[in-house]
Amino acid sequence: MNRFWKWVAGVFGVLLVAAFAVLSFMAGSPKDAYGMVRYALPHMHRGKLKVGSDAPDARIVALDGVSRFHIRERTHGRPLVLVFGSFT
Amino acid sequence: MGDVVQIYEDYKDHVDFLTVYVREAHPTDEWQMKSNVKDDVCYAQPKTLEQRVAIANDFTRRFKFPLPFGIDDMGNAANDAYAAWPERIYIIDESGHIAYRGGMGPFNYKPEEAREWLAARYGAVKHEASASPPSGAPTSTAAPAAAPAAK
Numbered sequence: 001m002n003r004f005w006k007w008v009a010g011v012f013g014v015l016l017v018a019a020f021a022v023l024s025f026m027a028g029s030p031k032d033a034y035g036m037v038r039y040a041l042p043h044m045h046r047g048k049l050k051v052g053s054d055a056p057d058a059r060i061v062a063l064d065g066v067s068r069f070h071i072r073e074r075t076h077g078r079p080l081v082l083v084f085g086s087f088t
Numbered sequence: 089m090g091d092v093v094q095i096y097e098d099y100k101d102h103v104d105f106l107t108v109y110v111r112e113a114h115p116t117d118e119w120q121m122k123s124n125v126k127d128d129v130c131y132a133q134p135k136t137l138e139q140r141v142a143i144a145n146d147f148t149r150r151f152k153f154p155l156p157f158g159i160d161d162m163g164n165a166a167n168d169a170y171a172a173w174p175e176r177i178y179i180i181d182e183s184g185h186i187a188y189r190g191g192m193g194p195f196n197y198k199p200e201e202a203r204e205w206l207a208a209r210y211g212a213v214k215h216e217a218s219a220s221p222p223s224g225a226p227t228s229t230a231a232p233a234a235a236p237a238a239k
Contacts, residue, residue, distance in 0.1 A: 032119075032121070035114075035118075035119030038119070039113075039118060039119045040174075043171070043173055043174075043192065044192060046171040047170065047171025049170065049171070049178075049186050049189055050186065050189065051185075051186050051187065051188065051189055052185055052186060053185065053186045054184060054185060054186075055178070055180040055184050055185060055186050056169035056170065057169075058160070058165040058166035058169050058170075059161060059165060060106075060108060060158035060159060060160065060161070060166060061137065061140075061141065061158060061159040061160075061161055062158060062159070063141070063144060063145055063148065063157055063158070063159070064141075065137065065138065065141035065159075069158065071106065071108075071166065071180075072184070074104055074106045074156065075104060075180060075182070075184065076104055077182060078102065078103050078104050078182060079102075079103040079104070079179055079180060079181050079182060079187060079209075080103065080104045080105070080106060080179070080180040081095070081096075081099075081103055081104070081105045081106070081177065081178075081179050081202060081206075082106055082108065082170070082177065082178040082179070082180060083092050083105070083106070083107045083108070083155065083175075083177050084107075084108050084110050084166070084167070084170060084172035084173070084175055084176045084177070084178075085107065085108075085109070085110070085174070085175040085193070086109060086110055086111060086112045086113050086143075086173075086174060086175070087109075087112065087129055087131060087143050087144075087146065087147045088112045088113050088114035088115060088120075088121075088124050088129050088130075088131060
C-alpha cells in the first residue's frame, strides 16, 4: 500500500511539473506562468453580469483626484461604452 | 487601446464613452512583464488614491488619451462590480442594462466586438486600408498576449 501511494505521489508530481512547463511555454516564461496562476487565474470566473443585467453603478474619481461622479451620470440618454483598463 | 480610440472617434456622436482606470495589471511589485520595462511603463501597485491618480494622469498625458476618463477608488468598487481587471469593455444601453459584455483581457479583450455592436446600431464606419488607428492608447501588456490597458 505504501508503494502504491508513492507511485501516486510520483505521478502527481510529474504531472504538476509537466503542467507548469506547458504553462510556462504558453505564458512565455516560468515567471509569467507563476504570475498567471497567482494574479490572473483568480479573476477568470469573477463577475455575474450578463447581457440584460442592470448595469451596476459605482462612484468614480475624476482625474483631478478630488471630484467624484457616478457611472450612471455619464449616460446622457444614450448608450455608454465603458472601458476598463490600467497603464501596465 | 488604439482600437478603442478609433471606435471613440467613429461613434462619439452617437454614444457616450467612459474609461475607468482600475488597479494595475503588471506593477513592478507584482507581475511585471518584460514589455513594461521595454515600454518604460514601470509603476508599483498604487497604495493610495493619490498614487493611482498620478499614474492615471501620466497615462492620459503620455498618450493624449481623448476618451472621458475616471479612476476607480481604492475600494475597487467599479472593478468588483464589473469584474473589470485587467481590462474589459461593456456597453450599457439607454435603459441602464448591459447590452454588451466583453471578455476578460488580454485574451478575450476584443474591441472589435464592441465596434460590431455599434455598427449594427449606427452603421459601420469604413476606414482606408492604409489608415492606421491612432496609437498610443493604453494597451494592457497583460501577460502572454497583450489595458488607460490595462493591460
